[in-house]
Amino acid sequence: xxxxxxxxxxxxxxxxxxxxxxxxxxxxxxxxxxxxxxxxxxxxxxxxxxxxxxxxxxxxxxxxxxxxxxxxxxxxxxxxxxxxx
Amino acid sequence: xxxxxxxxxxxxxxxxxxxxxxxxxxxxxxxxxxxxxxxxxxxxxxxxxxxxxxxxxxxxxxxxxxxxxxxxxxxxxxxxxxxxxxxxxxxxxxxxxxxxxxxxxxxxxxxxxxxxxxxxxxxxxxxxxxxxxxxxxxxxxx
Numbered sequence: 205x206x207x208x209x210x211x212x213x214x215x216x217x218x219x220x221x222x223x224x225x226x227x228x229x230x231x232x233x234x235x236x237x238x239x240x241x242x243x244x245x246x247x248x249x250x251x252x253x254x255x256x257x258x259x260x261x262x263x264x265x266x267x268x269x270x271x272x273x274x275x276x277x278x279x280x281x282x283x284x285x286x287x288x289x
Numbered sequence: 290x291x292x293x294x295x296x297x298x299x300x301x302x303x304x305x306x307x308x309x310x311x312x313x314x315x316x317x318x319x320x321x322x323x324x325x326x327x328x329x330x331x332x333x334x335x336x337x338x339x340x341x342x343x344x345x346x347x348x349x350x351x352x353x354x355x356x357x358x359x360x361x362x363x364x365x366x367x368x369x370x371x372x373x374x375x376x377x378x379x380x381x382x383x384x385x386x387x388x389x390x391x392x393x394x395x396x397x398x399x400x401x402x403x404x405x406x407x408x409x410x411x412x413x414x415x416x417x418x419x420x421x422x423x424x425x426x427x428x429x430x431x
């Protein structure tokens with residue numbers, strides 16, 4: 205059984221500027237919930253923590269809750285407040 | 290079928306796709322770039338989208354509107370990239386047997402786009418730029 209999984213992170217809008225990139229890959233332990241990944245991102249990108257109350261998260265293009273368990277190959281998107289139209 | 294594009298939206302072309310023999314009404318909404326916001330002069334906008342998710346959500350909004358309002362056709366096109374004052378950023382067009390359904394559907398579709406579609410815009414001013422935060426994104430049917 206694998207002990208790590210690989211996921212892809214995608215950043216949009218202000219999160220792309222805060223993190224300085226549009227996407228990156230990351231290795232996580234199996235059974236990692238989204239909340240744990242988000243906390244790690246706040247440590248890595250301190251300015252991201254300032255956005256956290258307004259951020260939502262999508263896994264494989266669907267909005268998810270923070271207790272979602274991440275899977276191998278998942279694409280996790282950080283979604284700041286939108287302004288389409 | 291909805292679309293995200295960096296090209297100018299061909300409005301005449303889209304209207305042709307809305308016309309069909311069983312429709313007596315066609316209604317449109319065009320979202321255009323205006324030159325001011327919050328008492329600041331706006332020079333232009335940059336739109337960014339999570340393209341794959343945005344198309345999925347816009348397809349869902351189209352399907353919901355077709356069912357709810359009994360539409361014959363429904364088309365959503367959102368332009369992204371660098372836009373200038375007066376450019377059309379959003380095209381919403383519907384057709385239906387009678388006018389009331391088309392009028393109501395267009396307004397409802399635009400409201401749903403503004404709540405649910407992962408698209409962001411950054412306004413450019415003479416002294417800088419800023420990301421607009423209009424709504425925390427919501428899922429459908431919540």
